[in-house]
Amino acid sequence: MPAAHSEEQSDDQTAVHPDAQQSVEQSASASDLATWRLPPVTYPSSNPYNRAKEELGRKLFFDPRISENPARTCAACHHPGLGWADSMQRALGNQQGLGRHTPSLINAGYSKAFFWDGRATTLEDAVSQDLLSPGMAKDETPDSIVKRIASIAAYRQEFTTAFSSSGISFERITDALATFLRGIRSSSTPFDHWLLGDSAAIPESAKRGFALFTGKADCIACHTPPNFTDSSFHNTGINTVDPGHYEISGKDKDRNAFKTPGLSDAALTPPYMHNGSKATLAEVIDYYDRGGDTLDGGNELHPLHLNDREKADLLAFLLSLSGEAPETLIPALPLALTP
Template identity: 40%
Template sequence: MLFFDPRLSGNDEVSCATCHDPALGYGDGRATFETFDGGDGARNSQTIINSGYYTSFFWDGRSASLEEQALGPIQDPHEMNMPLDELLEKLKGIEGYEELFLVAFDDGITEENIGKALAAFQRLIVVNDTAYDRFLKGDREALTEEEIRGLDLFAGKAFCITCHGGENLSDNMYYNIGLNSEDEGRYGVTKDDGDLGRFRTPSLYGITHTAPYMHNGSLETLEDVIRFYNRGGDDHPNKSIFMHMFMSEINLTEEEEKDLLAFLRVLGGEPPIFSKPELPGMK
């Protein structure tokens, strides 16, 4: 209910689902999010698919838990623009919410419990039963020959698995992949010069549902993403050594690019779709 309720915002018009629409892969389909006043935000709205498996949150990792992350956009004046102390009073004044909170929490409506409730819902948005997963479990017919060639590239020559490994296809680390962008990335959190322009590796699960791609939404299609990596990215001065390797050593052929694309499309899977429920105090 909280995820879909626009009353969590300062103008009663913006809900979590505004930027994380189930019909749009729990993103918003925009390059960057729309701000509270109707402008263009700084970064792409990351999908919440498989967000429960990350070890840090937001593109720059500034939150350590999903509960902490859930409260961030509510308070942000550029996003939902609702101070948490005001939100508490607002929710307490809506008939039905207090009773629902007391079913879940002994102490009812609190900032902590709002974060817990939102995080609990987000942990339901999981993609983990793709044809790739079935292939790993022993179903050798789950992938086509083209997709298997793409998996071989993913785990080998194309070097993707170096950062997109593990059960969530993310190493939870931060890299500068060479995008020409003035966004400071992880540096804004750590103030370490080595983190300039670095962003956390996103999971690839659900990837076919979440275009456009990258922290600034600058790449519209998966084909664009593959070509970007294959050329070694742009020329950001803090670009990762891995991207230099793409430029000097990897050089996928056109056929290999097609095979890799076929495999990546397998990872899209089918995210669970939740519809907006009936909200307390609304008729």
């Protein structure tokens, strides 16, 4: 069966390979390789996992009838064939164009902050905001969404099965979608295999790159294990017009600060940065190496002074964090009426 993810890397608790350990010992920052292993995703007690709920969420994710605009499914912007994102610089939203890049959904279930500005702190809230956002839907309300979905006969039975009682509510719709999203995990990557002891899984260059990542380049300061993000917000000087997390927190330190994205499967989800302004990972490395661009607002970066070989090593490490692009199943959707 084709799957959006692999859980292999999170189930095995074997010790790390000595070869990996040796590379790490070259770095002052990373003391324990086990911290780089992604654990199983957790489901909140208010929205526990069951398979029927996940499969219902999958259907809703691909169903154009969730939106008042039938050209818009969740998958239209979070395209499974494009790393659960859209490959464009800026998100299209409800056709009018939004100001920020569509974030990938890979490993969203591990996140504690959602959207580039962190305006949601749970996946259920993020889904809810997305469905109702004026940039995504025009005049949409929880009731209008529930009405459309509840008008589809076959969905009524599926909700009953997934939630063990009859009834379709906006909360159940977002719960089902969030459950599906928690299943969208990064692939089994060369880096994962290296952590598990296969010293040939990544090239020597990537091993040197890991030492740079955790050492001289200090990427780990924000891209912390195991999901390569501190779930926090930083000003990297990309854009001083967009207020970023300041709009949410109201704190000066959060001006022009954006959420640290995870790096798993990053090679599958170009372009990069909150405004999609970097087309490749090599461009991202160059940007950080020069300490970002000089902008009025300043930023948290400082020049890294990496030489060409070090940049290549860092890129090799970033590439080792990506696996094979997954194939994804579109389910048959419930029909509106019995024939």
